Amino acid sequence: MHEHDVVVVGAGGAGLRAAIAAQEEGADVAIVSKLHPVRSHTGAAEGGINAALRDADSWEDHAYDTMKGSDYLGDAPAVEALCKESPEEVIQLEHWGMPFSREEDGRVSQRPFGGLSFPRTTYAGAETGHQMLHTMYEQVVKRGITVYDEWHVMDLVVTDEDDPADRTCHGVVAYDIQRGEVDGFRASGGVILATGGMGQVFDHTTNAVANTGDGVAMAYRAGVPMEDMEFIQFHPTTLPSTGVLISEGVRGEGGILYNEKGERFMFEHGYANNDGELASRDVVSRAELTEVNEGRGIEDEYVHLDMRHLGEERILDRLENILHLAEDFEGADGLTEPMPVKPGQHYAMGGIETNEHGETVIDGLYAAGECACASVHGANRLGGNALPELIVFGKRAGHHAAGREMGEAEIPTGKRGEWEPAEYEFEVDVGAVGDRGPAAADGGAVAADAEGLMEAEIERARERVEDLLARKGRNHAEIRSAVQETMTANVNVFREEEGLKESLSDLREAREAYTEVAVSDPSRTFNTDLIHTMETRNVLDIAEALAMGALARREFRGAHWRKERQERDDENWLKHTLVSWNDGEPELWYKPAILEGEAKTYEPKVRSY
């Protein structure tokens, strides 16, 4: 068993920043990550990092924009922390050598981004995330922080008191991918989850193959509620074969969307008579999907994004990287043909419920980054607000876990504050399926002390691996793709009662199928079949909570659209959705959004731009 003060799970932007902060605070910290740090998906971010750096700008304005963008479902204490601390964190990155794009006078450049009242997005060319990730990994190397890479964390080690608020997290159990062994990582100070996005819940996503939402699912099974899971951002222009993102820039420069008949559908079919292609992400995504559903899609799958009329010169000048993306990943030449695009899952606003210090309801368990929900994005994330979230909340969680006194948090976790039960009947069964054998283990063993608990959980994880390797059964890939299919068909940018119900019963079937899952590669060396099989369990848990939230929330807020009620309903729905695992019998409940901040109270307004 390995022992450290603080164990950080994940080595993307959030995990690296958390580890650095914990070490600065004097803790012995280790990072455990299924990928080598530089392979994390933070490296894929292109656009930028929002930070109110300049005199003419203010963190208050940034907070206002973020609240408005969130459709008033962000929690003010978290939003304000983000906006206040982002500037110093960005400067910190610069001091660590990050190669930001520069102004003539040598200062860091900033550009305008959707939904922002000031051009406050700092960036490093079209590769901001890559530069941020590498800069922070360099600091981790410099500090000699221990990294266990290619270790897949399987579950948390948490005591099993009835009320999650009484539980304590003592560490994690993980599988060494290279050597095929299970071992434990005990954390006397705290475990910080920084496992990133959950795009693999859908079959078409800008996320990486490794983004299976492991941290969210692990925390959920250990008793931490998942918050606002129904809020998923879809991006309207991703390449059909890989999900690679084609930035808004193409439409900004005048790119046009066509259906199979060559109609400019944004206008001709009346989706956005004023803004056309420049309408917001969700409007364009829904328009594209309607075209495909009504038989006007190309190959029944996608639409065309055409930029040829802009002329070679302008394209090469402003959109050169798009040409490379279309060619390398889709085999399409943007200069001579239109590029195929379709909507793809992009970002999860929801996740592990935390307060503004990154603490969850379980003592000693923290979360930061895309896997967490503090909540700064509410119902909709503004572009350029995820990267600052990684560094601000990664740092906060790292400091807190390492013992820094940070005062009482204002956001209550779990049922400690005001809450109400959801009065919703799901009709279909949800949660754990009959056979609760080791293959479907959900954490939470009984043992007297931390040491004993660790040992017991390590043993259980070993049994689970042995069982998965030894048994005969179904391949996880068919189960995962069944989940992705139903989620993409029913829980995408269009959500209606019947489809959502159907997704829940499909997910039930998938859960049942998973009780028969088996790994056919018998190897102890780099067994990715085994890893993917374990990930698929996580995908299942997340998909279900997501569909439950989407079904219960009958309103249109931010990224969540419901056919039955196509408007925002502040009277009934100015509240967060929470799903608790409840030892296998998921429970849905709500808690109010916190709109009173330090700067002001953010009164809900119509979100128009």
Place this chain on the structure above:
Amino acid sequence: MSTQIPKQTEKADETAAETETDAPSKGDERRAEKRRRADERRRQREAEEAERAAADENTVELRVFRYDPDVEGKQEPRFDTFHVPFTKGMTVLDALMYARDSYDSSLTFRHSCRQAVCGSDAMFVNGGQKLACKTQIDELEEPIRVEPLPHAEVTKDLVVDMEHFYDQMEAVEPYFQTNEYPDGELEEQRQTRENREKIKMSTRCIWCSACMSSCNIAAGDNEYLGPAAINKAYRFAMDEREGEDVKQKRLEIIEQEHGVWRCQTQFSCTEVCPKDIPLTEHIQELKREAVKNNLKFW
């Protein structure tokens, strides 16, 4: 083991035999049974696929290197053939994923981002170092031969041991260092646009190790820093924010016995780099800097 010396597997067999003196457990028996079934399935699948390929023109044929030190029947390296239905825009990675998810779930390779930023999937495709996710199938001759990166230990199938590459990257003090920061709160260091432009290409490295694998010098001298690590040193040495004293230290590191002077300007690294980093040029420039620097002290 390495793709260059496939005979080494015999040794792996011996050690396996030594440790397996205990009576086989139930689990072992079940696993052996699984292996037998897996073998059978493989033969069956290959026959079925070949049939499909004959019936349907639009498939691609992949010949994929297989090796697993742990699994009977895979300890001797071999090539498996997969027929994958072709779709427009398909990359080598897409084809491998299809083969894995549809035919053989034990087919093993690293991958994550699918968009050439994570650097996980450099491999040897039709005899050249390529990022699988950035290589379009229709630009390749069939059958497409997919092998692990040469000059690296093979862990399993297309996965190689990256430790040596990481060690070299970390040997050049790959982190920003300066002795001076601006005084003001929230004040950044200044950097000219020209200087940022100068280091821009060097900062694009995704640690895929294609360059290292293509380099003859690195293959012969295990201690050679290699193109990627030298490029990392370049990225800092040329960054005006670091200051002269730090640059001195950097030049000393790259000038050591296994540093820049080993490079024989063969350009193989520059040719394979998926991020188009002018590696050889950067190495040459560091050589010139080092010479200039040494003259100063004479």
